[in-house]
Every structure is written in structure tokens, then in C-alpha cells.
Amino acid sequence: MKHRLLPILVCPDCKKSLSLETVSEVQGECIEGTLSCHTCQSRYPIRKGVPRFVQMDEYVDTFSFEWNRFHDVQIDILNATDRSEKTFQGQTGWTPSDLAGKRVLDVGIGAGRFAEVASRWGGEVVGVDLSFAVDAAYGNVGKRENVHIVQADLFRLPFAERTFDAMYSLGVLHHTPDTKKAFDAVVPYLRPGGEFAVFLYAYGHYSYFSDLWRKVTTRVPFKIIYYLTSLSIPLYYPYKLPFVGLALRLLFPMSQHPDPRWRWLDTFDWYTPKYQHKHTWPEVYGWYLEKGFENIRLNQETIEQSLLHINMVGTKTGNRL
Numbered sequence: 105m106k107h108r109l110l111p112i113l114v115c116p117d118c119k120k121s122l123s124l125e126t127v128s129e130v131q132g133e134c135i136e137g138t139l140s141c142h143t144c145q146s147r148y149p150i151r152k153g154v155p156r157f158v159q160m161d162e163y164v165d166t167f168s169f170e171w172n173r174f175h176d177v178q179i180d181i182l183n184a185t186d187r188s189e190k191t192f193q194g195q196t197g198w199t200p201s202d203l204a205g206k207r208v209l210d211v212g213i214g215a216g217r218f219a220e221v222a223s224r225w226g227g228e229v230v231g232v233d234l235s236f237a238v239d240a241a242y243g244n245v246g247k248r249e250n251v252h253i254v255q256a257d258l259f260r261l262p263f264a265e266r267t268f269d270a271m272y273s274l275g276v277l278h279h280t281p282d283t284k285k286a287f288d289a290v291v292p293y294l295r296p297g298g299e300f301a302v303f304l305y306a307y308g309h310y311s312y313f314s315d316l317w318r319k320v321t322t323r324v325p326f327k328i329i330y331y332l333t334s335l336s337i338p339l340y341y342p343y344k345l346p347f348v349g350l351a352l353r354l355l356f357p358m359s360q361h362p363d364p365r366w367r368w369l370d371t372f373d374w375y376t377p378k379y380q381h382k383h384t385w386p387e388v389y390g391w392y393l394e395k396g397f398e399n400i401r402l403n404q405e406t407i408e409q410s411l412l413h414i415n416m417v418g419t420k421t422g423n424r425l
């Protein structure tokens with residue numbers, strides 16, 4: 105944890121400032137230590153460079169496993185690609201100048217796929233995650249001067265309201281117990297005039313069979329699903345066949361990503377999360393309106409392919425501080 109994160113951290117319970125006690129430090133960064141609240145006497149450990157505001161990974165243990173096991177797969181700089189950057193650009197509509205010099209919140213940082221892009225674009229990125237994916241993210245991007253990683257619950261974030269200039273949560277909120285409550289819980293941390301981008305799954309026939317399979321796959325140990333989903337690597341080829349391939353894709357949906365490890369990761373990611381809610385874009389549009397957003401944008405893909413996903417960005421209204 106970098107010392108310059110301290111001024112924006114507050115106690116998640118009473119929202120008062122925290123004091124830092126460092127036990128070990130490497131290159132000016134606190135690796136082990138404690139954050140203390142002198143108002144309510146709560147204490148939060150810093151372990152492996154990451155402040156921990158939760159003790160457990162609760163309902164996201166599959167993500168703890170997933171992002172540590174597949175920690176490097178989607179990170180552009182480790183794979184000499186721009187896939188995540190293109191996805192980030194497509195899902196947020198932002199360009200580097202929209203984030204440069206801004207304080208940005210990554211809600212559900214995972215292994216740091218998008219934080220890597222946002223920080224490369226010059227944003228001061230704070231990434232939070234409930235899961236131990238934070239350890240993978242710390243390994244991937246945590247040493248960057250403009251990246252801060254925090255393990256915390258989005259329903260109980262350790263920040264003051266209106267702390268961030270921009271926020272994004274791409275493929276995350278639908279994995280909480282209640283997507284709208286999660287949306288509502290994070291909006292206050294955005295300052296008026298700031299933008300919030302979300303990416304969510306949409307209802308559609310495409311997931312009819314996988315929803316049935318998920319009734320089983322979410323109930324057996326995820327290590328078993330980990331090995332089973334490795335079949336997505338060789339099955340890529342029969343899935344491309346005419347007729348047979350179509351039937352397979354319908355009955356046993358799996359990722360068709362051309363990169364084998366990405367395909368395995370995506371397939372595991374589809375079948376294991378405890379929660380996987382789906383929504384419609386008018387529903388999400390209503391959430392933005394209710395929270396006082398304006399200039400709400402759906403990208404063209406959301407309208408054309410609204411059966412697959414929802415992608416929306418809005419600007420928060422209200423007086424700037």
C-alpha cells in the first residue's frame with residue numbers, strides 16, 4: 105500500500121480517517137501493517153501489500169481461484185496484445201484523455217485487466233475486489249506508481265462519498281447477491297460530473313441451457329469444474345463443425361475465444377460464480393435515471409445485441425464540490 109492512498113481511505117464502518125502503522129516496507133510501500141480507526145477502534149490488516157477490509161472472500165471464492173490461476177491471461181502487457189484495451193475502450197467509450205490525471209475507481213478489479221489499461225492511460229486507479237483476486241492484481245499492476253489495490257466489499261467501501269472522478273464496473277455487479285443494490289451502493293463514491301460505466305449480462309435464449317447446467321456446476325466443488333472446463337480447449341474444433349457444432353454450442357455453451365487459455369478461463373467464469381444475474385437494458389437505464397445520471401449512453405452493440413450484454417455509461421448530475 106502506497107502512503108498516498110491513506111488520505112482517501114476511511115473506516116468503512118464509521119467513515120472516519122485511519123492511521124497507518126507499518127511493520128514492513130519495500131520501496132516506500134507498506135507490505136505488512138495495520139490501519140486503525142480511532143473512532144470505532146476497528147483495525148484492518150495490510151497483508152502482502154494490500155489493505156484488507158474483509159476477512160473472507162464470502163460468495164466469490166471461485167473468483168479468488170480463477171484470477172490467481174489465470175492471473176496473466178487477459179493482461180495486455182504480459183501478452184503483447186491490445187485485446188483488453190480494445191474491450192475497455194468499447195465498454196466505456198473512453199479514450200486516454202478522459203482518464204489522464206483523474207482518480208478512477210475499478211469496482212471488481214479481478215486480476216487487473218482493465219486497471220492495467222486505465223493506469224497506462226494516466227488515471228490514478230484504485231481497484232477494489234472482495235476476492236483474493238487482489239493478490240493477482242497486485243502482482244500484475246500493484247507496483248505501478250498510480251495503482252492502488254484494496255480488498256473490500258463494494259457494499260462497504262472504505263472511501264468517503266464523491267471521492268472518484270470516474271468509475272467503472274465491467275462484468276462484476278451481476279455477480280453480487282443483488283445487482284441493483286450493488287449499483288446503488290457504489291454510485292455515491294462518484295463525484296458530480298463524473299462518469300460511471302457498467303457492463304452486465306442480459307437475458308436471452310443463448311443462456312437457456314447454460315442456466316440449467318449452472319444449477320449443477322455451481323453446486324459441485326469448483327476444482328472439478330476447473331478440470332471439466334479444460335475440455336473447452338480441444339472442443340473448440342468440433343464446435344466449429346456445421347450442424348453438430350451448432351447443436352453443441354446450444355446444448356453445452358462454452359467460450360469460442362480463439363486463445364485456448366482465455367477460452368478455458370471464460371468457460372470456467374461462466375459456469376462457477378454463485379450469482380450470475382441477467383438484466384435488460386431499459387432496466388439498467390432506469391437505475392441510471394433514478395440515481396440522477398444524465399447523458400446516459402448505450403453503445404450500439406447493446407441495442408443490436410441486447411440479448412447478450414448491456415453496456416452503459418452515464419454522467420452524474422449535481423453540484424460539484
Ligand SMILES: [Zn+2]
Pocket residue numbers: 115116117118119120141142143144145146
Ligand atoms: Zn471506525
